[in-house]
Amino acid sequence: MRFAVSYRIFAADPAEARARAEGIALEQTVEIPRDVVPAGFVEDEILGRIEEIGREGEGRFRATISYSPASAGDEITQFFNVIFGNSSIQRGLRVIGIEPGEEMARRHPGPRFGSAGIRALCGRPAGGMIAPVLKPQGLDAEALARIGYLCARGGADIVKEDHGITDQPMAPFRERVEKTAAAVARANAETGRRALYFPSLAGQADELEANIRFAKAAGADGLLIMPGLLGFGVVSRIARDPALNLPVMTHPSFLGPYVLSPDTGFDHGVIFGTLQRIAGADISVFPNVGGRFGFSVAECRQIADACRVPEGPGRAMLPSPGGGMSVERAADMAAMYGPDVVYLLGGSLLRLGERIGEGIAAMRAALDAAEAERA
Template sequence: MSRFRVTYRIFAASLAEARARAEAIALEQTVEIPRDVVPAGYIEDTILGRIEEIGREGDSQFRATLSYSSDSAGSEFTQFLNVVFGNSSIQRGLRVMGVDPGEAILARHKGARFGIEGLRRLCGRAQGGLIAPVIKPQGLGADALAEISYRSALAGADIVKEDHGITDQHMAPFRERVVKIAAGVARAAEETGRRALYFPSVAGHPWEIRDNLRFARDAGADGFLIMPGLLGFGLMHAIASDPDLSLPVMAHPSFLGPYVLSPDTGIDHGVLFGTLQRLAGADISVFPNVGGRFGFTVAQCQAIAEACSDPMGPGVPILPSPGGGMSVERAGEMARMYGSDVVYLLGGSLLRLGAQIGDGITAMRRAVDAAGAQ
């Protein structure tokens, strides 16, 4: 049976201490009992985690690669994550730096349904960066949000994405909003001959989400914005792999910040926003852009983008989607940093243009295309 591998950064005073911590992780992530009472045979030989490699990375830092049986992960994506970093995530001085799912896990969790090529086909843009205005702010009614969406689609947006903070509030209830925005995007398509993809923010109580998804699909939604940090990676995986829905998924990073912000705990940026998003079925992974208000570095953003688009990663390559600090003036810088396979999120700066919001999208389109041609 194929095994999957997880690489951890372990903070320890010595190699001996790091190895002892790695042995404890192998137990904690699988059998969760003392080593001396692990049953011989199948449990000891297969289920128990194994240290495959360990070595010094830096001062008081070590890298350890452990392997786990795919039997431990079962068929659920959530249990796979539980083995990767369940109880051990509560420890200090431990960070996930890499995940290699192996053949068996990839057979169960195939990754994105559409990926880069599929999304380009759906939105009709064969090359160049994709532009996605964010429809907001919270508090506007459904008619006002639909008007912004219409103007954005008319101006050449590739994806019309709702803000993650717009869910099912009384100001713009989910179903009313979806119907009106989908109609606005469709009207723009009739006038231009080119359709933008509409991604509503998934909303509803847990018992309502399934029906809301199907309602949105039938109303004309082209994909879904999902917050796996709030709704769960398991739910996103289920939505992405549901053959009845068969629509692309954009993953939003809300509530995921604590996983990556500390250098000595949590999960590496590229792993969380790249590898795990791909495995969970996201076609687009949103993350805070360098130069925005959240403080991700150039190296962290590049690591995410590379993990999303690496052809050797799990499943098909997906589109990284940096948000924050986007402007016409930074288009060249962003194109050099991210290349052409990227979704640029345009947020609050567009709203300053009011009824001329389309002019801002058109200007960004020209700037992105010009930067890509250099």
């Protein structure tokens, strides 16, 4: 019934590591000194429990602490708060693994669609998927819709808005969503294919619910969410609603500080894979190796593995590397990520202007050739 979190603890010796683990168990639950923890239910069930602790290397220890589902309740915000709330403010602690356990997996079932569901929606039964990005910020709604039309007409699997396009006066959210959804639908009608349109959810906190429903009614096929800014609860709210029945793509904006320091925060696979799956995302965007953000091959593989591992949590989801993507790199990327991936294409396509479909077709051919060679 209990769920477990594995932490990397930086400490001088085993005694310090155990003391820090005991501190985490207190901090993440009762947040009072050990000698005043009430006996009975609070001590036996609510208080975090050290399940194992051992040395990883010089100055590094791994501790697994279990927690009661009663401590987390039904809210995903409190679940994540127990995983790494106050302890995230301390130095020398890093979350390196999460095992939700049977009860928390029931409360938070994960992606509604997952990899298989997204493939069914866009009609791409196998192979890497191509997702051009609508940008740059500053274009009006008509111009962005035109790019969306060209991308869908050219063979995109997913037409995704840039995360930086929200509700600016140049292209207000509702006008943009209406026009782009109509443009993508027109392209789909002309080609007989099924490109999916994912607008970037925007609005003040009290506007989000209405904007979610507006996007659905306007013909959006999914939503792009920035959980680092809007919150993981927004992802969960959309994923759990059968009436909406909309897939979610998450974007890493604002989450960088959680992973960039090696001795604090989260492992890359935990925050861009495990946490996104628990919240209910179907596609997780992250910075690709070789792009401008400096993620390593090992870090990107860790993310992709966490997105797709069959053991969960929930359905397997699609990793979506972005940055530095090109036709020339297609073979290397296919070899690195395999077929279950969504490739983001931005600036390299926009250089082609009205010929953007040629770039998508070239990328499709390069991916198909690389995957056929691997088969």
